[in-house]
Amino acid sequence: MSDSYSQAPTAGGMPGRVAIQTPGNPHDGHSHPHHPKLQHHFDDMAQQAEASTLGMWVFLVTEIMFFGGLFMAYLLYRWANPMGFQEASSHLNVWLGAFNTAVLIFSSLTMAMAVRAAQTSAPAKSQVMWLVATMILGAVFLGVKVVEYADKFKHHTVPGPHFVWDGQYPAAAEIFYSIYFCMTGLHAVHMVIGIGIMLWITWMAARRQFDSNYYTPVEVAGLYWHFVDIVWIFLFPLLYLIGRHYGGH
Amino acid sequence: MSAGHVAPIKMYVAIFMALMVGTIVTVAVAFFDFGYMNNVIMLAIAVTKALLVVLFFMHVRWGTRLTWVVAGAGFFWLLIMFTLTMADYMTRGMIAGTLR
Numbered sequence: 521m522s523d524s525y526s527q528a529p530t531a532g533g534m535p536g537r538v539a540i541q542t543p544g545n546p547h548d549g550h551s552h553p554h555h556p557k558l559q560h561h562f563d564d565m566a567q568q569a570e571a572s573t574l575g576m577w578v579f580l581v582t583e584i585m586f587f588g589g590l591f592m593a594y595l596l597y598r599w600a601n602p603m604g605f606q607e608a609s610s611h612l613n614v615w616l617g618a619f620n621t622a623v624l625i626f627s628s629l630t631m632a633m634a635v636r637a638a639q640t641s642a643p644a645k646s647q648v649m650w651l652v653a654t655m656i657l658g659a660v661f662l663g664v665k666v667v668e669y670a671d672k673f674k675h676h677t678v679p680g681p682h683f684v685w686d687g688q689y690p691a692a693a694e695i696f697y698s699i700y701f702c703m704t705g706l707h708a709v710h711m712v713i714g715i716g717i718m719l720w721i722t723w724m725a726a727r728r729q730f731d732s733n734y735y736t737p738v739e740v741a742g743l744y745w746h747f748v749d750i751v752w753i754f755l756f757p758l759l760y761l762i763g764r765h766y767g768g769h
Numbered sequence: 770m771s772a773g774h775v776a777p778i779k780m781y782v783a784i785f786m787a788l789m790v791g792t793i794v795t796v797a798v799a800f801f802d803f804g805y806m807n808n809v810i811m812l813a814i815a816v817t818k819a820l821l822v823v824l825f826f827m828h829v830r831w832g833t834r835l836t837w838v839v840a841g842a843g844f845f846w847l848l849i850m851f852t853l854t855m856a857d858y859m860t861r862g863m864i865a866g867t868l869r
Contacts, residue, residue, distance in 0.1 A: 569773065570833060577836055581843035588847045592854055599855070614796065621792050629785040632776075632826045639775050739773070739828075746826045750819045756792075757811040761799035765807065 557734045569736050576740045580747050587751055590703045594758060597695050604692020608685075610763030611677065612700075613668065617760035620664050621752065627657035628749045635742045638725070638735035647725040647738070651718055654745065658715045665708055672697070700759055707755060710748045717741050774831035784825045791818045 555565050562568035598605045634650035636642075676684035679698040687693060721741045724730065730738055795814045798807065824830040829840055 573832070574835055574839065577839045581839060581846075584843040584847055585850075588850060591847075592850055595851060596854065596858060599858070614799070618792060618796050622789060625785065625788045625792065628788075628822060628826050629781060632781050633778070636775060636778070636781070639773055735773075743827055746822050749826075750822050753818045753822070754815050757795050757799070757815055761795065761811060762807075764799035765802040 555733055565733055569739070572736045572740055573743070576743045580743065583747060587703075587706065590699070590706065591754070591758075594699050594703065597692075597699060598762075601689065601692035601695065604689030605696050606763040607687045607689050608693035608696035608700075608763070609759060609761070612760045612763075613671070614760050614764060616664055616668055617756050620661050621756045623657050623661050623664070624749045624752050627654050627661070628746050630654045630657060631742045631745045634725075635735065635738050638730040638738040639732055641731040644725055644728045644730075647730060648722055651722040651725060651738075655715050655718045655722070658711055658718070662708060662711055662715075665704065672701075703755055703759070707748065707751055710751070714741075714745050714748055717744065774828070776825065776828075776831075780825065784821050787821055788818050 558565055558568060562571065630650050630653040634647060634654060637647040637650055672678050676682050677693075677697050679694045679701065683690075683694050683697070685693045718741060721737055724737060791814050795811055798810050798814075801807075803810065823840065829836055832840075
């Protein structure tokens with residue numbers, strides 16, 4: 521709380537404040553007491569950043585409940601069809617799932633590094649580099665997902681009139697794949713939106729919008745990205761791994 | 770400074786490595802039959818990984834108490850939903866003639 525921006529509003533009345541705030545070069549730090557990104561309803565940059573972070577967390581709580589409904593459906597139907605779920609799960613490609621898990625974890629690291637680059641006022645070039653790396657890893661994840669989905673269509677394990685199942689539990693398998701497509705589909709939509717947000721943040725970073733005084737958009741985009749990673753951390757074992765030790769098909 | 774502890778790069782890399790190890794262990798465990806323990810181990814690893822992401826990558830470790838409460842409330846309410854729903858389904862039919 522010791523920098524000039526956050527102290528400014530209370531520093532001695534500031535008679536010239538209105539005049540000083542007229543539009544000008546935002547990098548011309550010495551001529552105005554406020555950070556140009558400080559909204560008038562906040563006391564200082566720290567309070568503003570805290571409010572944004574808290575707001576994002578409230579949104580993420582709604583996201584937890586959004587995905588939570590699907591996790592609830594998974595829990596209930598798996599409890600009702602334990603053997604059918606194991607049989608259906610054993611047909612998923614565990615290696616593609618594990619590869620994608622590693623890709624997403626790596627993308628969380630690059631995202632954390634992007635936030636850190638902004639926090640430490642690293643050059644725009646390195647901020648952009650970490651953000652682009654995160655987007656590329658997100659795209660790799662979605663590419664693998666496309667391969668997996670295509671495989672399901674090829675083998676008729678997409679729920680609906682063309683669903684075909686050779687195993688012992690066709691009805692439970694169809695429920696499993698319904699839940700599989702809903703959960704991984706909603707997750708993939710979040711990934712696409714995440715990449716969209718990242719494009720915008722990268723554009724801002726390239727225009728030198730972020731430094732140690734103001735990096736909230738990167739931080740908040742990071743929270744979203746990490747949340748989507750967490751969803752996958754649960755989806756991977758619950759969908760791909762429950763049938764691995766199951767020999768019956 | 771506008772909110773924000775800058776975590777050392779080494780710490781981020783360490784968290785990343787821990788997450789990768791967790792992934793490898795969870796895949797390895799899935800190939801053995803430990804009965805119901807498979808689920809317990811799998812979920813314990815997933816929860817640990819999620820906690821690492823929340824606390825370090827999402828900076829909650831250095832966050833305000835309000836952030837802790839809000840983030841915690843989300844997961845707590847999720848557990849309430851799971852518990853109450855399963856308490857319903859798992860006990861249906863326990864009293865004769867009440868099934869469905």
